[in-house]
Amino acid sequence: MNRTILLFMMFTASLALSQCSGNEHNKAPLIGKNMEIPESDLLNSTILNLFGRVSDPQVSPDGKRIVYGVTYTSIKENRRNRELFVMDIDGQHNVQITRTPASESNARWLDNDRLLFVCDGKLWIMQADGTGRQQVTGTDKSISEFSISPTGDRILFISTVPSGMKPTDLDPSLDKSTGRVIDDLMYRHWDCFVEEIPHSFTALFDGKTLSNVTDLLEGQLFELPTLPFGDIGELCWSPDGKSIAYSCRKMTGKDYAVSTNTDIYLRDLESGQETNLSQGMMGYDTAPRFSPCGNFLVWNSMERDGYEADKNRLMLYSFADGSIKDLTASFRYNMESVTWAPDSKMLYFNSCAQGINQLFSLDPATGKIHQITTGWYDCGPVQISADTGTGARLIGTYVSMSMPTEVVSVHPETGEYTQLTTENSDILNHLTMGQVEERWVTTTDNKKMLTWVVYPPHFDPQKKYPAVLFCAGGPQSTLSQGWSYRWCHQLIAANGYIVILPNRRGTTAFGQEWTEQISGDYTGQNMQDYLSAVDHMKREPFVDGSRIAAVGASYGGYSVFHLAGTHNERFAAFIAHAGIFNTEHMYMTTEEIWFPHWDNGGAPWDKNPVAVNHYAQSPHKRVQYWNKPILITHGEMDYRIPVDQAMAAFNAAKLHGVPARLVLFPDENHWILKPQNNMLWNKVFFEFLEKYM
DSSP: OOHHHHHHHHHHHHHHSOOOSOHHHHTSOOOOOOOOOOSSSSOOHHHHTTSOEEEEEEEOTTSSEEEEEEEEEETTTTEEEEEEEEEETTSOSOEEOOOOSSOEEEEEESSSSEEEEEETTEEEEEETTSOSOEEOBSOOSOOSEEEEOTTSSEEEEEEEEEOSBOHHHHOTTOTTOOOOBOOSSOSEETTEEOSEEEEEEEEEEOSSBEEEEEETTTTOOOOSSOTTTOOGGGEEEOTTSSEEEEEEOOOOHHHHHTOOOBEEEEEETTTOOEEETTTTOOSBEEEEEEOTTSSEEEEEEOSSTTOTTSOOEEEEEETTTOOEEETTTTOOSOOEEEEEOTTSSOEEEEEEETTEEEEEEEOTTTOOEEEOOOSSOEEOOOEEOOOSSSOOOEEEEEEETTEEEEEEEEOTTTOOEEEOOOTTHHHHTTOOOOOEEEEEEEOTTSOEEEEEEEOOTTOOTTSOEEEEEEEOSSSSOOOOSOOOSSSOHHHHHHTTOEEEEEOOTTOSSSOHHHHHTTTTOTTSHHHHHHHHHHHHHHTSTTEEEEEEEEEEETHHHHHHHHHHTTOTTOOSEEEEESOOOOHHHHHHHOSOTHHHHHHTSSOTTOOSHHHHHHHHTOGGGGGGGOOSOEEEEEETTOOSSOTHHHHHHHHHHHHTTOOEEEEEETTOOSSOOSHHHHHHHHHHHHHHHHHHO
């Protein structure tokens, strides 16, 4: 479409649409879709920040339309903004229905014609064409997320309640004191000191107003949902709207810090009575989902307390007899994001299998599991569209290493994809992406390891290229077909590097034995796996073996620090973001202590052989062997791996005469999220590689 026409449509539409009421947002510039065409066919960090970020497609009750959101970025304004779109179920007649300076999120269909959504911490209602926008009244609480009861007359929403002691609790006259009085653990979590926690509330809803607002955990200082990443998906309405099932770790302080024991509770809304359905199940129990018939409840379950990378199973609870059955006992992989079919006869779920996040179906009656998708795309959670004449479809998102997220329709039997949105096609059509290749590398213990390789655009096998080994974080995670705005493999390739992505021991898409090998053995087989991938690629004539860098974040940063002292001249440079440098100090400064306690084999003062060996191998004890340049970056609001790890690594490098640079971000957590910080991070990243490679 002609660019002038597009701009005119955007301008005229903006005149017709309401804006959120916050004055600070009304004064802010609008952030919308990027209309610039890249001058080069190579991806760069500016273009990366101009992609629209598609998310959260929701199917209307009649199965005829989809609402979804797109987040746009302004590097100049250093912020992002999310807008809403509605389209037909086949992707036709796609219309942007909001255009405001404040983000609209969590859009849900109230019926076939009206939407509820969150903006500026308030609940709003409007027609599906964007007209008739009004704020839902009845509460002054700030709402982050919500869900609508199946009967449409109640709302479940998430807000916060105060937590922790303030100076004024000790002395009311100290109202200007900034001190924190701390008596127990979990005083900070992820990226904030815990001064408030999430609670979930129910309210009656008449289409305009909320009333009878009730805190499900009134007077209790437990999180609902569980921080830092729990969301409205940890709670679920019963089909009759009379009950709510929810996941909660009913612990505080030290008990919370050393345990993952999260249970599934069933609450009757009329009486307030609750039942713990997962009593005696000691690991993570999360994401309950009622069957549409109301006879069953499923949830995700891990068996062992303190182990977040345990196999994620799917448990089926029968309300008829109270029995609990593991539906995935014979399934090799983890499962997540479960959706029931409308007739309660089939379940659909995601699972990262052999390095790709695929869709599966499961018959709860027989236990039969069928893999639906097979392509090189990571599939997101799905909803089921009603049959409008061409059969029901699974509606969700998909993404690859070469394409940001788009909304997709998947045939539930054949797995055939139909892409419904083309948010970034105008940009992608002008870019040349690097070829992505699948290799199965033989490891030192004679096993096969999936290693993705991303080649530079316009790759010429007659030339020699520098390479970058990407060390995955987690450590229990997977290098799959995802698109990242923080570690974009195509961006690294576009700068002229071959990117090596080994799914070393500890990754989660190759069975539990492969995953569990890394626990208590951070410097063992998985480090050999990295080197196997590097040595495999060094044998290729187009790889310059003298110009290979090792980079990574979190556990990947730990890997970089370790390899810097053990690499035997394999690497020319190192880059570590938010890495663990001193495992002893990390154990005592992180917040979720159950994690290092499991993976390290215990505390630094424990005498068991696993713990003793783990702490003896801490990267800080090999810094005297560092001999190559190292770039270290970290967010100062990172309380998972606190920033003193980066400072210690940088100081140690400089004291040993190693060329080093430290880049700190005072307003970032474990991730670098703000647009201009992202630009700076990429700038120093590629300048460092260019200088030393």
